[in-house]
Amino acid sequence: MKTKIKPTFESAAIHGGKGNKDQYGSHTTPIYQTSTYVFDNVESGAKAFRHEEGGASHVYSRLGNPTVEELERTVCALETYSLNDPEHYQGMAFGSGMAAITTGIISMAKGGHVIAQNDLYGCTSQFLKEEAPGMGISVSFVDTSDIFMVEMDLKKHPETKLVYLESIANPTLKVSDVKAIAQLCESHGALLMVDNTFATPYHIQPLELGADVTVHSSTKYMGGHGTLIGGVMVAKKELFEEAQTFLYRKNLGGIAGPMDAWLTTNGLKTLPLRMKQHNENAMKVAQWLEDHPKVDRVFYPGLKSHPHHKLASSIMKKGFGGMITFELKGGFDAGVSLMNNVKLCSLAVSLGAVDSLIQHPASMTHSIVDEEIKKAAGITDGLVRLSVGIEGVEDIIADLEQAMGNF
Numbered sequence: 001m002k003t004k005i006k007p008t009f010e011s012a013a014i015h016g017g018k019g020n021k022d023q024y025g026s027h028t029t030p031i032y033q034t035s036t037y038v039f040d041n042v043e044s045g046a047k048a049f050r051h052e053e054g055g056a057s058h059v060y061s062r063l064g065n066p067t068v069e070e071l072e073r074t075v076c077a078l079e080t081y082s083l084n085d086p087e088h089y090q091g092m093a094f095g096s097g098m099a100a101i102t103t104g105i106i107s108m109a110k111g112g113h114v115i116a117q118n119d120l121y122g123c124t125s126q127f128l129k130e131e132a133p134g135m136g137i138s139v140s141f142v143d144t145s146d147i148f149m150v151e152m153d154l155k156k157h158p159e160t161k162l163v164y165l166e167s168i169a170n171p172t173l174k175v176s177d178v179k180a181i182a183q184l185c186e187s188h189g190a191l192l193m194v195d196n197t198f199a200t201p202y203h204i205q206p207l208e209l210g211a212d213v214t215v216h217s218s219t220k221y222m223g224g225h226g227t228l229i230g231g232v233m234v235a236k237k238e239l240f241e242e243a244q245t246f247l248y249r250k251n252l253g254g255i256a257g258p259m260d261a262w263l264t265t266n267g268l269k270t271l272p273l274r275m276k277q278h279n280e281n282a283m284k285v286a287q288w289l290e291d292h293p294k295v296d297r298v299f300y301p302g303l304k305s306h307p308h309h310k311l312a313s314s315i316m317k318k319g320f321g322g323m324i325t326f327e328l329k330g331g332f333d334a335g336v337s338l339m340n341n342v343k344l345c346s347l348a349v350s351l352g353a354v355d356s357l358i359q360h361p362a363s364m365t366h367s368i369v370d371e372e373i374k375k376a377a378g379i380t381d382g383l384v385r386l387s388v389g390i391e392g393v394e395d396i397i398a399d400l401e402q403a404m405g406n407f
């Protein structure tokens with residue numbers, strides 16, 4: 001008997017979520033743009049509602065949709081790629097990264113304590129600080145790139161249900177030791193949820209490192225073309241059942257729409273190819289910036305100067321992603337001048353698209369934020385965030401060069 005050969009990650013990105021052929025033999029999964037589903041008869045509908053065998057497979061698109069399910073299977077295949085028991089896991093798609101994150105946290109940490117990384121994505125941080133406590137979830141914040149701090153806080157809060165962090169975090173692209181933290185969580189009976197948006201499963205598979213849940217803004221690298229808003233989450237089926245996460249998604253209502261799910265599945269087919277080029281381009285741009293006389297510091301996990309370079313190198317075998325943060329010597333005015341003079345790079349928030357996106361937090365996203373909060377978040381006046389695209393790298397460098405000639 002032939003032994004089954006495991007497909008490569010690249011093949012899993014293309015075929016990992018494939019469903020059955022439809023009645024027309026459509027090559028790609030159609031966009032099932034439908035709200036509801038027609039039952040054959042009362043029995044079939046009744047069985048579907050009772051989750052019994054032989055019932056209709058679909059009832060209503062807030063509960064499930066074939067196009068959305070293809071995305072869920074694909075993401076699950078990628079996030080569990082290196083595991084021996086992928087069949088025990090499940091993907092769940094959402095209408096945004098924030099819907100995935102909040103539904104995940106609310107269902108898994110209800111009535112308990114959360115230990116969160118201190119420099120999370122802005123909306124996640126705001127949700128945990130301002131909204132979660134009113135829902136009966138207490139939260140403490142620590143620097144998760146320091147294992148000792150995580151351990152101290154777990155001892156201080158023995159009731160901790162969930163530890164939440166980003167595998168690579170803004171703005172300094174901090175890398176947390178997911179494997180070591182997962183071991184700590186296990187010995188303290190807490191779950192570990194990792195936002196893997198910046199890294200993508202191409203670089204880091206948190207579940208393989210021992211995390212319990214991985215969550216994404218699929219708006220970014222997964223979709224990859226800046227065409228949608230979406231979120232995904234992957235965990236063991238058992239955990240989703242225990243936490244009733246599916247019920248929460250159904251009732252909070254944050255499922256992905258079929259069109260966005262389809263765009264994401266289509267984007268995922270080229271994720272490995274795109275990430276390869278993002279890696280190559282970002283490394284060259286980071287090195288070029290590091291040598292530039294108008295640049296004070298460059299944060300990129302692939303540079304030896306990055307404080308977590310060693311850890312990043314041990315986890316990220318294929319490269320270091322497409323995100324770079326750097327600080328201009330000229331401060332605020334230099335940042336504004338750079339933003340107003342780029343031609344190829346788009347002046348925009350978000351990240352992970354095929355085209356290069358640049359933004360200056362001090363004059364844009366964080367312009368109304370208090371000095372103290374900005375300082376705590378590491379947002380200095382000259383800080384620039386660049387999502388390096390997959391254009392020809394010489395064009396990206398030439399654009400930055402000409403735009404930096406104005407200050």
Ligand SMILES: *Cc1c(COP(=O)(O)O)cnc(C)c1O
Pocket residue numbers: 096097098099121123124166195197198216217218219220229230231
């Ligand atoms: C963008 C982003 C989010 C939020 O995702 P949306 O799709 O915008 O809701 C969460 N975490 C990280 C790291 C992000 O970059």
